[in-house]
Amino acid sequence: MSEQSAILDYPEQEYILPGNRLCAGCGVTIAYRFMLKALGKKTVICVPASCLTILHGIYPKTPVMATTVNNTFASTAAAASGFSAAFKATGREDWHVLAMAGDGGTFDMGIQALSGAAERGENIIYVCYDNEAYMNTGSQRSSATPAGALTSTTPIRPKEQFKKDFMKIMDAHWLPYMAGISSAYPADVYKKFLKARQIKGTRFFHLSAPCPTGWFYPTKDTVKIGRMMVESCIFPLYEIEEGRLSLTGKSLSIARSGGKKPVDEYVAIQGRFKKMTAEQVAQFQKHVDEQWEGLLARAGF
Amino acid sequence: MAKETGIKSWKELSPGTAILEPGSAAELKTGDWRSMHPVTDRDRCIKCGQCYIMCPDMVYAKDAEGYFEQNYYWCKGCGICARECPVGAIMMIEEGD
Numbered sequence: 001m002s003e004q005s006a007i008l009d010y011p012e013q014e015y016i017l018p019g020n021r022l023c024a025g026c027g028v029t030i031a032y033r034f035m036l037k038a039l040g041k042k043t044v045i046c047v048p049a050s051c052l053t054i055l056h057g058i059y060p061k062t063p064v065m066a067t068t069v070n071n072t073f074a075s076t077a078a079a080a081s082g083f084s085a086a087f088k089a090t091g092r093e094d095w096h097v098l099a100m101a102g103d104g105g106t107f108d109m110g111i112q113a114l115s116g117a118a119e120r121g122e123n124i125i126y127v128c129y130d131n132e133a134y135m136n137t138g139s140q141r142s143s144a145t146p147a148g149a150l151t152s153t154t155p156i157r158p159k160e161q162f163k164k165d166f167m168k169i170m171d172a173h174w175l176p177y178m179a180g181i182s183s184a185y186p187a188d189v190y191k192k193f194l195k196a197r198q199i200k201g202t203r204f205f206h207l208s209a210p211c212p213t214g215w216f217y218p219t220k221d222t223v224k225i226g227r228m229m230v231e232s233c234i235f236p237l238y239e240i241e242e243g244r245l246s247l248t249g250k251s252l253s254i255a256r257s258g259g260k261k262p263v264d265e266y267v268a269i270q271g272r273f274k275k276m277t278a279e280q281v282a283q284f285q286k287h288v289d290e291q292w293e294g295l296l297a298r299a300g301f
Numbered sequence: 302m303a304k305e306t307g308i309k310s311w312k313e314l315s316p317g318t319a320i321l322e323p324g325s326a327a328e329l330k331t332g333d334w335r336s337m338h339p340v341t342d343r344d345r346c347i348k349c350g351q352c353y354i355m356c357p358d359m360v361y362a363k364d365a366e367g368y369f370e371q372n373y374y375w376c377k378g379c380g381i382c383a384r385e386c387p388v389g390a391i392m393m394i395e396e397g398d
Contacts, residue, residue, distance in 0.1 A: 008350045018359045018375035019326035024334060025379030029357040059318065060307045063326035186354055212379075220380030220393075223355050 007187055011037055020055045020063045025219025027209040027226060028129050029055065031183035035098070035127065036066060038193035042095045046071055046079040048110065050102035051136045052129070074109040076101040077117035080124040088123070096197060100127040103144035104134045107164050118173040118202045125196055125203045128166065131211035139214035148267075148276040148284060151214070158275050162287055170204045171240060178204040179239035179248075184226025188237055188249045195239075208235040216271025225269065232261040233292040238299070245298045255301045263288055331358065335378025337393040339371055345390035352382035352391060 015036035022029060028051060036043065045068045047053055056064050071079040080099035087095045101110050106128035114126060133151050134140040141151040143164040150158050170178055177199045179192045189207075196203045210225040212218065217225060227250075229235040236251040247255050254260050263285050267273045276284075307325065315321050341352075346368055353361040353369045360376045361369040371382070383391040 007354050014359060016359065017324045017327045018372070019329040019331060020358070021326075021329070021331070022357070024358075024377035025381060026357050029359075030355060033359065057320070057326050060309065060314075060320055061326040061329060062320045063324060063329075065323045218380070220384040222357070222379070223381055223385055 007034075007190070010034070010190060011040075013037070013041070015041070015043075015065045016055070017063045017065065019061070021058060022051060022055050023211075023213045023219075025212045025222045026051070027131070027183040027211065027222045028052065028207075030186055030223070031129070031181065031189045031207055031209065032100075034186045034190040035193050038190050039096045039098060039125075039197055041066070043067075044069070044083050044095060044097050046076050046083065046097070046099045048073045048076045048101050048105040049136065050105050050129075051131070052100055052102070054136065073105055075113050076105060076110050077113040077122070077124065077126060080126070081113075081117045081120070081122040084123045093123075097124045098127065099124055100129065102134070102136065103128060103130040103132060104140075104142045106130075107143045107166055111169075115169075115173065118170065118175060118204070121201045123200055123202070125193075125205070127205040127207055129207040129209045131209045131214060132163070133211075133214050135211050135214045139211075146284070147287075148280045149272045150275060151272070158273075158280075165291070167206055167240075170206075171243075173202070174243065175204055175240075176201040177239065177241055178206075180206045180208070180235065180237055182208040182226050182230050182235060182237060183210070184208075184223045184230065185237065185249055192239060192248075214272070216274075217269055221269065225266070228261070228266045228269075231259070232263050232266050232288065234263060234266065234288050236292065236295055238295065245295065247295070247299050247301075255296055255299065260292070330374055331377050332374045335376060336396055337378045337380060338373060338376060338396060339378070339380070339382050339391045340394050341368065341371070342390045342392065343368060345388050347388055347390075349387060351385050351387060355381050355385045357381065 043066045076099045080097045083097045133142050133145050139151050140153045145159050146163045148158045177196050181189045210222050230250050237249045238247045348367050358375050360372045364370045380393050383393045
């Protein structure tokens with residue numbers, strides 16, 4: 001609570017104005033607003049086709065106050081690399097390049113450009129906001145969709161495969177900074193972005209952004225669901241600096257003093273999991289527990 | 302509607318069809334999407350700012366007395382503010398009542 005109320009002292013300058021065309025109750029803007037506040041006005045944004053293009057506006061209007069480039073689906077990191085090179089060549093290295101793509105644009109299509117940029121160590125900040133399907137085009141299955149979820153391309157039998165562990169893929173690129181953030185914890189988002197802007201090289205963020213439209217829950221529960229994901233350790237908050245993993249915020253307090261919640265309530269509240277059997281829920285719980293144990297071991301608990 | 306959305310003929314488009322005026326979407330009225338609107342009970346409000354922090358559409362602004370007031374021109378009526386208010390000071394009221 002005290003950390004959250006410190007937000008009121010953050011810079012008042014807003015870089016996204018009201019009037020965006022995202023669905024009511026979208027989880028992306030809550031975090032996006034604080035990211036842009038942390039980065040400041042010297043920021044260039046690259047977005048592919050995604051829900052963010054909806055936020056960035058239907059031509060000729062935009063609610064965003066920063067320079068933005070709309071690029072093709074697979075080339076977000078490539079476009080950002082170009083900006084980073086241009087800023088280096090023109091001596092404007094105090095500018096930040098923010099590449100922000102959805103889970104489809106990162107986990108599936110954008111992975112080769114991102115992997116290339118990360119390997120070259122381009123000076124960019126890459127954010128994957130993860131709403132666990134291709135929500136912009138009507139919630140088609142992506143490789144970020146968790147097992148047991150109904151999507152418009154898996155409407156009868158829910159998806160069977162587990163969600164891809166993208167953080168491990170990015171971790172294998174030896175990045176200087178990467179973090180898991182959630183839109184339910186904007187103070188944590190802001191703090192991690194302040195840290196990331198001081199670091200040079202490719203910085204990667206995995207943002208959990210609940211989506212009322214595709215996950216089938218009431219719009220008012222966006223923040224509640226984001227919080228449930230962190231409390232049940234489905235989406236832990238942590239950062240990896242030069243290979244050293246440390247848990248942050250709520251996840252750190254769960255690691256220290258317990259209080260990890262089961263996934264049952266999280267599954268029950270969402271319409272996309274309505275066809276999950278008790279066996280599948282148990283399997284999901286087991287998968288989450290294994291991931292969490294791995295993180296705990298790596299964080300030194 | 303055409304004036305509000307800013308639709309123009311192709312002859313007036315800027316080079317590269319870039320949008321040259323930042324933040325111009327503030328004219329778009331997203332408030333007519335909603336079926337419920339939030340109303341703050343000022344007697345119970347503790348001015349903590351949770352509504353201002355969590356609102357995905359940034360419709361809350363601080364007024365002279367320190368209360369956070371919503372702007373119904375943009376409020377989409379998602380109800381996150383009412384759900385997240387720690388003292389339950391925000392009620393969702395149906396439109397038209």
